[in-house]
Amino acid sequence: MKRKLINSFLILTSSTLITKVFSLFNRMLLSRLLDENGMALYILVIPTLSLCITLAQFSIPSAVFRLISHPKYNNKKVIISALCICLATCLLIMGGLLFFSKIIALYFLKQSDAYLPLLCILPFIPLVGISGIIKNYYLGREDVWNLSLAQLFEEVSRILFTYIVIQQFHYLPMTYLVSIAILAMSIGELTSILFLMLRLKRKINWHYHPISYFQKHFIFKDMMNIALPLTGSRLLHVCYNFLEPILLVSILTKLYIGESQIHLQYAIINGYVISLLVTPTFFNNVVLRLLIPILNKDIAYNRLEALKKHVFYSLVICFFISLPFTLIFYFYGDVCLQIMYNTTKGYRCLQYMCIPFTIFYLQTPLSATLQAFNKNKEMFMMSTFEVIIELICLIILIPRFHVESVAIVMLIGLFSTLMFSTYFVYQLVYRRKKSL
Numbered sequence: 001m002k003r004k005l006i007n008s009f010l011i012l013t014s015s016t017l018i019t020k021v022f023s024l025f026n027r028m029l030l031s032r033l034l035d036e037n038g039m040a041l042y043i044l045v046i047p048t049l050s051l052c053i054t055l056a057q058f059s060i061p062s063a064v065f066r067l068i069s070h071p072k073y074n075n076k077k078v079i080i081s082a083l084c085i086c087l088a089t090c091l092l093i094m095g096g097l098l099f100f101s102k103i104i105a106l107y108f109l110k111q112s113d114a115y116l117p118l119l120c121i122l123p124f125i126p127l128v129g130i131s132g133i134i135k136n137y138y139l140g141r142e143d144v145w146n147l148s149l150a151q152l153f154e155e156v157s158r159i160l161f162t163y164i165v166i167q168q169f170h171y172l173p174m175t176y177l178v179s180i181a182i183l184a185m186s187i188g189e190l191t192s193i194l195f196l197m198l199r200l201k202r203k204i205n206w207h208y209h210p211i212s213y214f215q216k217h218f219i220f221k222d223m224m225n226i227a228l229p230l231t232g233s234r235l236l237h238v239c240y241n242f243l244e245p246i247l248l249v250s251i252l253t254k255l256y257i258g259e260s261q262i263h264l265q266y267a268i269i270n271g272y273v274i275s276l277l278v279t280p281t282f283f284n285n286v287v288l289r290l291l292i293p294i295l296n297k298d299i300a301y302n303r304l305e306a307l308k309k310h311v312f313y314s315l316v317i318c319f320f321i322s323l324p325f326t327l328i329f330y331f332y333g334d335v336c337l338q339i340m341y342n343t344t345k346g347y348r349c350l351q352y353m354c355i356p357f358t359i360f361y362l363q364t365p366l367s368a369t370l371q372a373f374n375k376n377k378e379m380f381m382m383s384t385f386e387v388i389i390e391l392i393c394l395i396i397l398i399p400r401f402h403v404e405s406v407a408i409v410m411l412i413g414l415f416s417t418l419m420f421s422t423y424f425v426y427q428l429v430y431r432r433k434k435s436l
Helices: 002-033 036-057 060-068 073-108 112-121 124-140 144-168 173-198 210-217 221-254 260-298 303-343 347-354 358-372 376-430
Strands: none
Touching: 002 036, 002 144, 002 210, 002 260, 002 303, 002 376, 036 112, 036 124, 036 221, 036 260, 060 073, 060 124, 073 112, 073 124, 073 144, 112 144, 112 173, 124 144, 124 173, 124 260, 144 173, 221 260, 221 376, 260 303, 260 347, 303 347, 303 358, 303 376, 347 376, 358 376
């Protein structure tokens, strides 16, 4: 059992690490191909992209993973239902983005150069929806090998497209170069879709009557029962991330601070400092995926002492995972920023944030425990409180701390979520007497 767990940890960590390295290399490449204004524009567009993807996917890929891994459901029904729902939401969001992209660029982001990059998100929306469904199908079938290869090819194709095309058209205005970087995401998703489709062992039969076929294979209720609660929590955070740069620009421009200066400082805090801090947190996903099945068994077999032990040990492990990265960022943060983004701007902010950011690592085993107990309502409530607290604090702190308020508010949100999670886990695990 222990050997199997260690092997699973090593396999998952290795595959995730390789993918993460290529993703980091892509970010490093962009920081060298684009100047500071280009990176600021790129980072300014990303929250809108995240909002569109969250709305378009509607957590359908996560529902596919849950249903495919359950023996009760037929794989064909799950995939057909997921594709129908996801394509409908994707078309709706694409239409909305096409209509509102100019308004978002001019009146919300207050950056006219953002209009073309926002339009370049359009092909990415359906591709990432289809890709998410196929990837979660493979994940539900426990085919991690093909999934890891697909993610590797996705990152490689994205890097090659970015480098070749931007180098070829380097003389174009910066808004076009940023648009090329956005289009590279679509190329990566398309590559992974083609690879995974080629690796499918079953042949697809296209000869059927459309109406009767979809009536027979469409499962809407079960898909929505999983997707709706997940979408609610994700949407809250994505909406906050979407509003964050808009609030910054709206409030700070009234204080007579230039828009270009705001965009540049926001890129340093959000694009350099916070991106560097969250880089090693892929270990959290590995711990989460390994811990939930263990906690599920402890709860199913009423093993209260084993549950307490696993929660405690996972907290200790996550703390020790965070420790070396905290020390590296504190003492050698300027070197890390120079290697990653070819600049040392934001080093002082990185030093201030890296120690309290340990909270983020400790949150992983607490979230795994709440998921194992199926406390979706409590997790949604925590997300709601976190976003409300962050929004209020951001509005209050912007006039005093300007763009640095983004970093302060992030830490406040992490701390509040940790307090809520600790309370619920303590009540569920350590205050419980005997039965689970």
